[in-house]
Amino acid sequence: MRPGRSITVLTLLAACAPALAAGEYDRALRVDVAVLQGDARLLADPATPAVRRAGLRARIASTLGTLGMTAREAGNPGPASPQILLPSIAALRTDFHRQRPDLFLRRATSLAMAFPLDTAYFIPLVATPLRARTGQSIYRQLCIGCHQYTDPKAANPAPDLFAMARSTPPAEFVARMLGGIHGVPRTTLKNPFSDEEIASLLVYFSAGKP
Ligand code: HEC
Structure with a gap:
């Protein structure tokens, strides 16, 4: 990495770091995994139009690009630890690049099941x-x-x-x-x-x- 670039990256990290408290990285990671699974579902759905499919691929590539960093930031112990998550993310990337939406969906679904988002505040939704x-x-x-x-x-x-x-x-x-x-x-x-x-x-x- 060139020095100029690392300074930019550091500035960016410094600017973003105080934005999230410790538990918020864990939630951000679970949100990313849930959205990734949703995007995988839409990508595998034959009813999704071609133009949307291209957009979904771009979104997925971007999430797969940052998910490892989010996993490190979350730094959870146990089943959600970076040691366990990082290889799963690498496997997801491989499936994604093989252009097999069915396989990718299956793997994204098992990651989302292993690592669910807590939605208790929102579901069941109380309409007032x-x-x-x-x-x-x-x-x-x-x-x-x-x-x-x-x-x-x-x-x-x-x-x-x-x-x-x-x-x-x-x-x-x-x-x-x-x-x-x-x-x-x-x-x-x-x-x-x-x-x-x-x-x-x-x-x-x-x-x-x-
Ligand atoms: C400056 C324009 C803009 C504003 C303002 C904006 N959005 Fe969006 N929003 C977008 C675009 C563009 C997308 C699609 C991005 C993509 O798919 O990557 C989007 C996507 C979303 C999504 C879907 C995310 C996903 O993962 O599929 C939700 C939910 C959403 N916006 C909610 C909101 C809500 C609620 C507000 C107001 C509080 C809001 N947005 C304000 C432009 C905007």
């Missing part, structure tokens, strides 16, 4: 009028600009979140909500919402398009 109002207000202020219209020609379009709530397995949708919203690098890439705000958005999207 306060949550529905909060979700609507966040969506209208901060999401609608990008998410109202989905570009059918884009490889990774901003999805229709109401449709996504209907078509996605509940735990996977929670993972996509936890992993798919982030700030900008200048502040922090961390998801800026509390679990209660995420639950409010889930209630709003699950009620269907107003």
Whole structure:
């Protein structure tokens, strides 16, 4: 690595490091694994259009690129330890590059089962009028600009979140909500919402398009 590059990397790590507390890396890792499994499911689904398939491959390649680092940061003991996870991630990469979506899905599913995301705060989802109002207000202020219209020609379009709530397995949708919203690098890439705000958005999207 050239010196200039390592300085950039260090600056980046220093900028990101305080953003996540210890347990948050563990959650970030579990979110990535759950979303990876979801993307593998869509990639293996013959109904997924070719343009989306290309977008999913790009997303998966990017997650596979950073998953090892996230695993190290999480640094869990036991079955989720980097020593056990890193070889699984390497095996996932091999299956992915062999272009066998069925094999890749199988391996991603066993990793997600071995390493589940705790969704107890969100499932079963309790719909209250306060949550529905909060979700609507966040969506209208901060999401609608990008998410109202989905570009059918884009490889990774901003999805229709109401449709996504209907078509996605509940735990996977929670993972996509936890992993798919982030700030900008200048502040922090961390998801800026509390679990209660995420639950409010889930209630709003699950009620269907107003
Ligand atoms: C600046 C535009 C923009 C804004 C603002 C924005 N999003 Fe997105 N969002 C996107 C794009 C583009 C994608 C698709 C990215 C991809 O597939 O890699 C996306 C993807 C997502 C996903 C799916 C992630 C996944 O793993 O499939 C969720 C969930 C999501 N956004 C929720 C939200 C919510 C909730 C808000 C408001 C709080 C929001 N987004 C605000 C552009 C935006």
